[in-house]
């Protein structure tokens with residue numbers, strides 16, 4: 055198996071994102087990226103170790119077991135992991151997205167009982183929010199319906215794909231409640247009575263993400279597992295959506311960084327012919343550095359200026375990240391040529407990963423719709 059730690063396209067003075075992260079990625083993740091890609095191995099042990107060094111604590115306050123290092127730190131952890139493997143970067147994002155929702159919940163039971171487990175990586179989890187997010191943007195119907203009952207809600211419906219989950223994992227989902235305009239968001243555990251996890255689909259690039267279809271049949275969710283009640287949703291959404299979307303830039307930045315490194319290596323021997331390709335490494339690298347700087351700036355702004363509306367900016371940057379990922383991976387593949395076609399070569403894996411960055415919610419088409427809706431003053435976007 056070929057193990058190739060990539061040289062990062064970074065400011066040489068940049069300090070390590072998290073003490074121990076570089077060594078953990080080099081020793082625990084890099085050796086298994088081909089296995090993750092080809093055999094769909096779920097990197098559970100790596101995720102637990104990442105949690106143990108604080109890799110999931112950035113958005114969580116120290117009172118709930120986090121590091122409180124902030125959104126930029128979360129983004130950088132996802133970016134560092136994605137430089138090796140976007141499939142793993144995606145599940146790291148999912149865990150952060152789960153932590154972000156729990157940290158911003160007004161429910162103290164979630165913050166004291168479950169959040170410390172997620173922040174430390176003792177428990178793993180994800181987010182089943184794609185469908186709800188698309189329904190709020192008037193792209194598709196919400197597939198989950200909830201009914202208020204004594205002491206909680208009963209949830210019914212099916213989500214076709216939720217990643218980083220399993221019987222002992224947690225994830226949050228958004229459900230419509232009859233008569234309410236806001237969304238109900240609840241946290242469920244994979245072994246909840248009435249919930250069935252089915253793994254009957256197989257994926258390219260993302261088979262190692264533990265992705266399941268989730269069928270809810272009369273699943274009772276007690277009040278102490280409610281992340282937000284419908285009447286709280288609008289304010290909750292404003293607090294969480296820019297971070298939820300911007301963190302996905304970590305996948306794109308890490309992937310593009312890896313593509314730039316591949317192109318540079320190829321140019322050591324093939325620059326005389328690579329120079330005829332459309333997208334040259336200098337242009338991709340300049341775009342990467344600009345996108346990275348803009349992402350870090352926006353992360354700091356979201357953290358420091360609570361209440362400032364950063365939604366449009368985060369959507370626009372996320373779109374740029376998808377477009378750049380497609381361009382960079384396409385060019386890296388063309389630079390590598392036949393070598394890039396080998397099963398264990400990262401170039402073809404990067405092409406498949408880039409398409410995931412571009413299609414996972416919010417996908418390119420979704421982002422463009424939301425930008426159109428915001429710019430034209432249309433009010434449908436409330437995901």
Ligand SMILES: Cc1cc2nc3c(=O)[nH]c(=O)nc-3n(C[C@H](O)[C@H](O)[C@H](O)COP(=O)(O)OP(=O)(O)OC[C@H]3O[C@@H](n4cnc5c(N)ncnc54)[C@H](O)[C@@H]3O)c2cc1C
Pocket residue numbers: 148180181182183184185193194214215216217218255257260263265413414415417
């Ligand atoms: C590997 C992988 C991991 C994912 N992980 C998550 C996750 O962790 N959390 C999460 O919320 N979402 C997850 N998704 C869903 C993803 O974010 C998108 O929402 C989803 O791919 C549909 O978006 P779309 O733009 O393709 O849909 P559109 O093009 O807008 O519509 C396609 C429609 O067809 C439906 N559809 C297509 N194929 C199937 C199928 N086989 N079974 C059922 N319905 C189908 C889609 O749900 C959708 O309604 C994952 C998707 C993939 C492929």
